[in-house]
Amino acid sequence: MTNDTDPPPDRASQLMRLITEHQRRIFGYIYTLVPDRHDAQDILQETSVVICEKFDQFRPGTDFAAWACQIAYWEVRRARQKFARSKVIFNQEVVDAIAETAAELLPEMGARHEALAKCLQKLHPRDRELLLTRYEPGSGVEEAAQRSGRSLVAAYKALARLRKLLLDCVTNQLSLEGAT
């Protein structure tokens, strides 16, 4: 631990660039371990603090997202100790197993995110609207149901159907791209 409060300016801008570039993947990683948007965001904030602290240990040229996700993993563990079961809903063994799988799949996540954009374009605008309303910051299933004029049950069903559709579409999209 050094006494310097901040990394030197070039390291600081490098840190900013890396974090901006990878925060979505880090969030995605945390969200698989702690599947609640707000809890995952809190842990992401905690993780960001540690990333800053530890940034002098990061070696340029190595995989930043993988390194950051290791930090996130420990923040998830810490969250469990601090908040008992409120944030981390799975037991530690399962969290560890998921973390391992998530780390393994990390390299493909960028491509999946990209492919999802294409798949969203293929949806009927009405379906896309429902889905994005549900995922908007501050929104939820209820609001999505209300705004689309569906019953709550119908909205849950529609969301489940759309997610499966998108999951399959992303997989197809990736295998198409892999084949070219």
Added chain:
Amino acid sequence: MSLPDHELLELNALCNALADGAITATERARLEKMLAASDDARRFYVRAMALSASLFDYAGEMQADAPDLPARRIGRVPAWAWTAGSLAAAACVALAFWLGGVEKRDAASAVARAEQEGSDDSVARLSGARECRWSGAALQPGAELQPGQRIELQSGFAEITFDSGAQVTLEGPASLELGSAWDAVLHRGTLKASVPPEAIGFRISNPSVEVVDLGTEFSMVADASGATEVFVLKGAVEAHARDAAGNHLGSVVLAEKQARRFTVAGGSDVPDRDAKLAKLNRKFALDRYTRPANFVHWSFDEEAGPALAQTTGPADADFSAQLEPAGEARSAGTRTAGRWQRALLLDGRTFARAPFPGIGKRSARTVAFWINVPADAPLPDAGAMFAWSGAQGRATEIGWNRHPLDGALGTLRTAAGRNALVGSTPLRDGRWHHVAVVFSPKTKADGPVKIRQYVDGRLDGLSARRNGKRGRGAPAAKEPASAPQDVLWIGRNLAGHETAAHCRGALDELFIADRALTPPEIRHLMTQNRPLAPETLAAE
């Protein structure tokens, strides 16, 4: 996806309920059970949840990009959209916590430590010793150590170098049980562990505490009563206390010069800490068992031309590689800025062949180099970086993985005969990576050759084994009977196929050593671009 359809449907429904916050306690328990039981279920789950994470992102973007939408839909900036100001502030706050000792802080470590080694493979070797007396069978200098093996030292000092790069010096009487390249159990006695950054996450445990290294040097002393004292000589460690039943009691991060005593009843201060630290910090020399290695080195620093001369190597042999296809006016464009001076640019057509007597022999060697693969390199350009014909028609190829079933695409892949080892660090990102592949034949004459891969100095080659299976045989590793022997191919698979795949990217500083290099030697090659001199090795 090998989950039965009904389970897949159920899993999908559970993931949906979870994503929408509508999951019941029973459903959650069921989901947990499925995730614990099946790798396929976990993969499905991770992809499904990542889809939701991406949707949060797109939905947030839509809002930010649509200022003309009705006011209620213009959301706040997502709480996790960081700004430079808040980030710097966060760093300051965290530092204040640290300095003030207000909050103990777990920190970064490696998830990869959980990687399991194949049980038939060694995970460490006895790299140094002084005045060793063993209980039971004496260990030979340089001995390869297996997972599960217990090192029983009566007196003296023994240094063990793990494949991860962590080094542990045992002081007898002591008993250490090896777990994998990433962990060991100290049953009793004193040890000192030095862990380079590449081996962060290495851990030593015993019944009362588990110590996870955060890049450092630490000592552990386990006495007969079951109490363990942990001393941090440099850096920091994370110590997890345990009770008699093995339950986790809490964690503490210990910084430099700090110490803590753990029993199954919990932690306490260490009596006579300073005196003990001073004793543990004393230096002493060990006898090392490393014979000097011979190297052939190509720097690829020539400005142009079809010849790639070796920079160092045996005086009586010429290992100069020739660029091909010959006769084409390609040689002008085959150099680029390298990791160290110039590098060889492979455009997906160019390759080189170097005469290399004995390359096919079944003997220990290390191939180390820098590689820069473009982020958009397509799968057909996953030709080998290096390839050679081996004994009994076995081929060896080092490249990046293009077989989705073997592991993550774009990671380091070494295929030797019917086996393939696939890493987990993505190489296909347009950046320079240091790669070292270590081949150590088993003592059995026709046994398999043990392969270890290091990417950027870190052990990276266990993912194929972790899934309980070796990679599938590389289709290109089947070689025709006419494949030339004693040739090192640079930038393409073995010849003989109508269309041998070629590699696209830049290659720099190829070293081939005639023995298995140790993790410190690989680290030295990576950081200094020259072999670690034997005298330096002894002094370290």
